[in-house]
Amino acid sequence: MTSAKFRPRDVGPMVLVLAFVFVSIAPLLWMALAAFKPTADIIAIPPVWIPDFTYLQNFQDVLTQFWPFIVNSLIATVGATILALVLAVPTAFALVNHRFRGREALADWILSTRMMPPIAAAVPLFVIFRGAGLLDSLPGLIIAYAGFNLPFAVWMTMSFVRRVPKELIEAARLEGCTWWQVLTGVVLPLSKSGLAAVATFVFIFAWNEFMLALFLTTREAKTFPVVISSFIGTGRVYWEYIAAASVIQCLPPVLFTFFMQKHIVSGVTMGAVKD
Amino acid sequence: MANIAMRAGAPQEAPRRAFIHSDRFQRTAFIAPTCIFLALLTIWPFIYSVYLSLHAVKLTAMKRAVFVGANNYINLLSDPLFLRAMVNTGMLAVTSITCEIVIAFVIAKAFVSLSHLKWLNGLRSLFMLPMMVTPLIVGMIFSYVFNPVLGIANYLLGGVGLGPVPWFGDTTAAMISILLINIWQWTPFMMLLIMAGLLSIRSDLYEAARVDGAKWHHVLTLLEIPSIKGIVLLGVILRIIDTLRFFDVVYVTTRGGPGDSTMVLTLYAYQQNFQFFQAGVGSAAAVIILVISMVITTFAVRLLRRIEND
Incomplete structure (x- = not known):
């Protein structure tokens, strides 16, 4: 059939790779299993290895009590993804296709803002948000998340826009299209899958965010991670909530990893490595 | 812009459209929003953080900031x-x-x-x-x-x-x-x-x-x-x-x-x-x-x- 045969000298590498995969997923699986156990089984030693998967009480409890915060997370994340892309796509397009002085410097500056640690902007952000009434509000979170993901979105979109053949763009220009028409008519349709990858990445980054939400929200706009962090504290630790909430919280990134795996290397290196 | 203002008569449409369709305008419209947003999120906070770092100030009473130089x-x-x-x-x-x-x-x-x-x-x-x-x-x-x-x-x-x-x-x-x-x-x-x-x-x-x-x-x-x-x-x-x-x-x-x-x-x-x-x-x-x-x-x-x- 194929040349894909297992050779004797593959045993060593195979053991190594399988051990690595096991170590990588075992802690995740262990938490996922706990989500299907009643509290007594979660904390039992010796452990209860295989739970009864029809026991869904933990999920039901978490969803009925905390669903508004999951909705908050979704709104903040989707809103930020849309806002970041709306701003990033035209910018990336112009930075790739227009020749003007300072173009590279501008692109570099945008990239360098990606490196800024959010804590450095924390107090100023908090103060403006307080002044503008954006504290503890979803629009506030959307603005913050979109902003912190904008450099990444611009830079990665640039790597996809660059792949659109220059001849197509020139031809469209010769026919008298405006740059806007070139963008919407030529570049967008050709880089759809790339843009989907950028959008998914921004979604995951915003979805996984915790620190900004921790000080920008207090009650109404709390995101799901902030709520989850309160399950562990000085008093009783709500392991059954933590386990079920962890599964819910990790569902989008895990699905994303399975469906978009070929874009991940390019995504985590901001497009420096091509997929 | 001055050009458009001067010709504020009948053929006003043409130059304005030319301006809107000019490369420079379109490029600016594509890039400026992102840059302004990022500047507000990075440059401004940086300046403000430096300012705060030279003051004794409580997050709960920002108005009562006292200059303390490099003390912090x-x-x-x-x-x-x-x-x-x-x-x-x-x-x-x-x-x-x-x-x-x-x-x-x-x-x-x-x-x-x-x-x-x-x-x-x-x-x-x-x-x-x-x-x-x-x-x-x-x-x-x-x-x-x-x-x-x-x-x-x-x-x-x-x-x-x-x-x-x-x-x-x-x-x-x-x-x-x-x-x-x-x-x-x-x-x-x-x-x-x-x-x-x-x-x-x-x-x-x-x-x-x-x-x-x-x-x-x-x-x-x-x-x-x-x-x-x-x-x-x-x-x-x-x-x-x-x-x-x-x-x-x-x-x-x-x-x-x-x-x-x-x-x-x-x-x-x-x-x-x-x-x-x-x-x-x-x-x-x-x-x-x-x-x-x-x-x-x-x-x-x-x-x-x-x-x-x-």
């Missing part, structure tokens, strides 16, 4: 907790990144040598999971796994006659646990980069090396390391930047404790600002973190440009 910086640099945070962050960066590279290289080599087994590729998404799942949840998972009473780690170690390990309960162990979590979470990242680098080496180069009778360490130092150097350096820079903003995992597992043993820079600045409301000291810490990342960033940008232009 002086206090910060004589605060053992801040120095501890600096040392811990630096140590975490050096140790975890080194371990990540070594482990990642070995596993990447193993993976590449098995690349004729197509089904193995399906495993890629499995080992990528640690770096993709929510970092806060990573902290939660290890609070559970490393729990001294109900954790499975000590149970399994007990089964082979080891332990119990105090994990987060003792100053040395806590730092090592944090380090292990970091390595667990980020080795896959390094491995993906190294694999991309290794797979870009043309197979005839390996062939040539074999024909020339090169030993494995020749292949390693003369072929493999030069080929992956750039991409690994990029990975190192991104990981240093990550370590500077490392927060979520320590926030849920140790909160910087026991004592000051796992205090890191971002957690320190966060606590000063939002738990003790010391916006002056907290901003000074934030400025220091920012300066460190700016130095690293200049390298990063140059490097990314070079890779991009290759």
